[in-house]
Ligand SMILES: Nc1ncnc2c1ncn2[C@@H]1O[C@H](COP(=O)(O)OP(=O)(O)OP(=O)(O)O)[C@@H](O)[C@H]1O
């Protein structure tokens with residue numbers, strides 16, 4: 001059962017400076033949602049706050065009627081920049097296998113089925129031939145694809161992907177969007193921070209547009225208007241022009 | 247081998263052997279996580295900070311174990327408290343706390359004038375291991391191995407990617423302090439064998455050697471345990487035959503093994519790297535000729 005995610009009046013500040021202000025929205029099961037806004041708009045901060053990874057000044061996040069804390073095993077998160085040691089003694093397939101840990105739970109080991117599933121996820125992002133490479137011995141885009149594979153391996157219901165396509169080539173991006181679309185059709189809720197405005201209509205059926213405050217949130221057609229975009233990016237926008245350039 | 251003969255004859259030597267093997271193993275295991283989490287300095291700090299605990303225990307006439315664990319844990323929390331509640335960076339707060347504890351320990355121990363003298367605690371004397379010390383080490387060893395085996399998954403994911411671990415609900419703070427606690431236990435168990443000053447060598451060096459040799463954490467932990475045990479057996483051998491303090495011998499053995507890996511490891515070794523470069527250059531010039 002996949003529930004709607006509701007964000008109620010969240011504010012976050014760093015050292016007394018408010019960077020996300022009174023943001024509220026709600027998206028139901030089966031949504032692929034783009035999170036848009038200029039650099040420094042608070043997109044990453046909003047995601048971390050939704051996940052309870054940083055302190056909120058106020059506000060709450062509900063999944064159905066549950067708290068995020070009680071739903072953690074059903075949540076997958078790919079941060080904008082992974083804060084990891086790239087020389088860590090771990091190879092690609094074992095990195096993806098980490099995605100199965102939440103469901104395996106304490107005191108049990110990954111089994112053959114888990115390992116096969118990890119390989120399958122690696123195949124989905126087209127990285128199976130790198131399975132035995134040490135994680136640091138990959139290009140930036142390849143590393144990003146491994147982390148996406150790990151998120152897929154989590155079999156989560158709720159996905160939080162912070163700029164997952166940075167450094168990823170066009171064909172891999174389309175494959176991954178295809179996977180996300182399929183998951184959406186199965187009722188999952190997927191948030192994706194994304195900067196390429198030309199893809200917005202093609203990729204997302206819902207949008208969150210923020211620039212510190214929420215500009216608008218809802219179905220793409222409603223939110224993706226030149227007046228809204230102008231407010232978020234502080235400049236004129238030709239939405240029709242963007243459509244043509246798709 | 248005369249040493250083996252003696253080993254079979256003398257009970258104290260058997261105790262020393264069992265203890266030093268176990269110390270080497272658990273230092274290698276915990277050391278692997280310390281190295282990967284970038285907490286080498288923390289290992290040094292805790293090992294020095296157990297000294298006042300040892301002194302107080304002697305004064306109170308209780309086993310040095312309790313006092314040492316107490317000040318070790320206190321140190322871990324003090325360091326955490328300072329670096330989280332001020333702008334002081336972690337390595338500086340480690341420096342501040344452990345030097346204070348160590349200084350206090352030296353004063354207390356010289357005042358206590360206890361049965362065990364300062365050099366023995368500082369540099370280790372593996373031949374003075376008593377039955378109770380051996381059992382303490384074996385119990386600590388069993389705890390450490392059990393925890394690492396049972397929670398290997400959680401230790402792996404939280405050491406590699408703390409954000410992911412926290413996002414799926416692992417208590418990463420708790421894991422940090424659990425590792426600090428195990429580190430304290432291991433340090434205390436190693437006191438007799440390597441001594442306060444050089445515990446860090448047995449924690450860091452075998453684990454670093456293993457780090458150069460593998461791309462899998464489980465293999466790294468096993469290799470580190472093996473190198474640790476090898477180093478401490480060598481330490482025992484020399485201190486028995488040539489009457490040397492065991493700590494420094496152990497440290498130097500660990501370093502010698504490290505140097506071998508550093509020079510000759512197939513992936514990271516600098517000698518192998520030089521050969522590879524030379525070979526490449528040759529094949530390139532060969533190709534252009
Ligand atoms: N750890 C931090 N400490 C202090 N300020 C921060 C921190 N992280 C972000 N900020 C500030 O908060 C604001 C929002 O940052 P955030 O990373 O959420 O932006 P973003 O929308 O994700 O930007 P980008 O598109 O560049 O990723 C920025 O003004 C940034 O300078």
Ligand SMILES: [Mg+2]
Pocket residue numbers: 043044045080162
């Ligand atoms: Mg961001």
